[in-house]
Amino acid sequence: MEKGNIIDHFKSGIKEPTNSKIGVEHEKFLFYKKNNKRINYSTIKEIFKILYEFGWKPSYEGENVIALNKDNKSITLEPGNQIELAGAQLTNIHEVCSEANNYLFELKQVVEKLDLKIVSAGFDPISKLSEIPNNPKKRYEVMTKDMPKGGSLSLDMMYRTSGTQLNLDYTSENDFTKKFKLANSLVPLSIALFANSSIVEKKDSKYLSYRSKVWQETSRGGLPEIFLENIDFEKYADFVMDYPILFIKKDDKYLSGKNYKFSDFMNGNIQEINKSLPSIDDLGLHLSTIFTENRLKQYIELRSMDTCGWSCICAGPAFFTGLLYGNLDEALEFISKWKKKDLLNAYKNAPMKGLDTNLMGKDMIYWISNLLKIAEKGLEKRDFIGKSGTNETKYLEHLNKIINNKETVASHVINKFSKFQNLEDLYDK
Template identity: 35%
Template sequence: MARDQIDTQPIESRDELVAWLEAGCKAPQRFRIGTEHEKFPFTLKGHDPVPYEGANGIRALLDGMQALNGWEPIMEGEAIIGLADTIGGGAISLEPGGQFELSGAPLASIHETCAEVNGHLEQVREVATPLGFGFLGLGMSPKWTLKQTPVMPKGRYRIMADYMPKVGTHGLDMMFRTCTVQVNLDFASEADMVKKLRVGVALQPVATALFANSPFTEGKPNGFLSFRSEIWRDTDNARAGMLPFAFEDGMSFERYVDYALDVPMYFIKRGDSYIDVAGSSFRDLMARKHPALPGEGPTVSDWANHLSTIFPEVRLKRYLEMRGADAGSWKNLCALPALWTGLYYDTTSLDAAWDLAKGWSAEQRQQLRDDVPRLGFDAEIAGRPMLELAREVVAISRAGLERRDMRDSQGRDETRFLKPLEESLALGTTPAERLLERYRGPWGGSVDPVFVEDAY
């Protein structure tokens, strides 16, 4: 989750909320790629969760990272809760259960974003190994119960953790036991945003299948290939899902603002304090009638923070966030931004992707999204098997990356980052199915080997 915004400029009207989103439009030559990924820290001895405090805790990891890279500490009271690269624009933050997140800087190519991921993982390993812990990239914590999972000292998470059980069955699992990799991509205009949002939402289940990597809970198979994706089906349906309105005539920044205004708030931040307003209305704050702040209206920060607490499959801020993928192996962290960059940043590929999806009904899109966590490549839409659809989507992305023709210092284009996906498609199995094969075979019914074989 992103850092909380700090911009105390007051907002007077709904038009200003729309204008704030619209300010994200940029010329295609200024399009950037921002990759975020989360990972589970675990003790090398015992494969246990890593607490925040203590000589060998998460706080010590953040202090060590800060000494190594010189980034600015992000504090909440006395606690260091992240690091900010004030020059490049990247950040390191903590998810509720100690999941360690890199929010990458906005970069021009997948070569750059992958170099950033590689540099980060090498740095993290350098600091964490002497502290006695490693990192695992899976969509779901494979071993620990909720009770065993530590809680990070962040005010917004306390509010969310209190509220989640009131609105769904899986909110605490989502917060404390899942990890994702996502990419943030730009749009040129309102029409470009709408087309990309539609393509992103319709094809998000394809990414879910390609990256499905969460088949274990509390040491046993959970019956799903992406349990992380299944968790989102009943976390808080007022703020998650497939955005059916985005496919209706008249979709616009304004329409998304109206949707966001109806999503209940979690908190309002004033200074360093979080005010718990979970379930309350941003419209009341706009009308200066919010019971927590009588007579007071919202600031730009309030709006930006509220948008960051909405969790649809694709999220609109001043860019679009692709939210459907499980975290995975080192190489898969670069495959996710490559997949969507190839689809979004080449107009021929974007048109081809929309041609694939434009005939589907809202019911068909929803059915696919509901089926994929369990069935992966065996799901179907409009009579088409997911495996066939995924092959076509990856081929469209490859063609887009070829036309983009962004070369690295060795003259290679960005298509090489799709290789892990093409290997999965050639095998016809998801990463989760390959984990289950090892669990049932050489691992002898134990998940512990995952912490050795699949650690970063």
């Protein structure tokens, strides 16, 4: 494999403008109702059995069921048995919302049958790290051992965080460059707006997005300065080649990447695997272990949102779709004066300060309220009409409310929980 192969891999992700899709992934915590403890792997197997009734089919690693698949969607497991829906590639936010609601309907049947509760937050508000059961997924063994070496909160990231991820397409290399720059420039605003992880171990963490604080102190994470520049496929390929390998999969085993970079693998310099060379699957695996706030596979993954409740699950995808698909050039023009240094400072401060975070002399409310108008125009331009006869702008209502009230979900949770100290307030209703 040469650098050109990596660049070609990214090029083959280019889509026609009429074929640009939206994919949403969202993670949830599940707890036992009786004792407020996180569920273990044997309960996951029971959950999966019930979901078979809704047409989901199991996917195995050895003898262990580790995922379910149905209609181009999958349900997968995170290291601490957080359950994740990786949605299908859809055309508009109406479909995204419908998919999420169908999944909620199925999950509700499960939690009622098994006496469980769902927590939609970016960080586990109850459990200590030592209390969380793991699962037998092989790659997580290597990660649990190796990740803490590069970031002090890496295990918290694995076992105690949940996020919402949005996957969007690009229609040319130049379109990728523009979308990737915008997506990365918006990370501090995204952290502030979608903050929903203020409670940690049943106490106020003093952060609005403790999840984001954790991801900033995670091995292989963060917001690289180069992502705030005009990065093309070649520059991203250079970044990928210079990035340490987390693990290599050989004969169904995951081997530690030790201190090797992907370029070492490409040059046949890894003795432990007899100097063998990477395949496209090896490249895909490597791309999936780059834990930056946003990343490139054959589409762009936006990864800086805390998990939110079911009522706002469509809001984040609508906001970014309006900007990146509906009104990209106006959004880029609006942020064109932002400086890298100011963005990186805002990125550091946003997990604690939220909407009060300063960027270029103004708070987040100023910037986000303007971007919401730009996103709204973008969604109007897209003009996808749903069954109720409305376009996609209705999904921004939740975010407009946050900005008008100057209160994020995280602030609301802190105020309510601090007053009553009732664990029930942390669970989905």
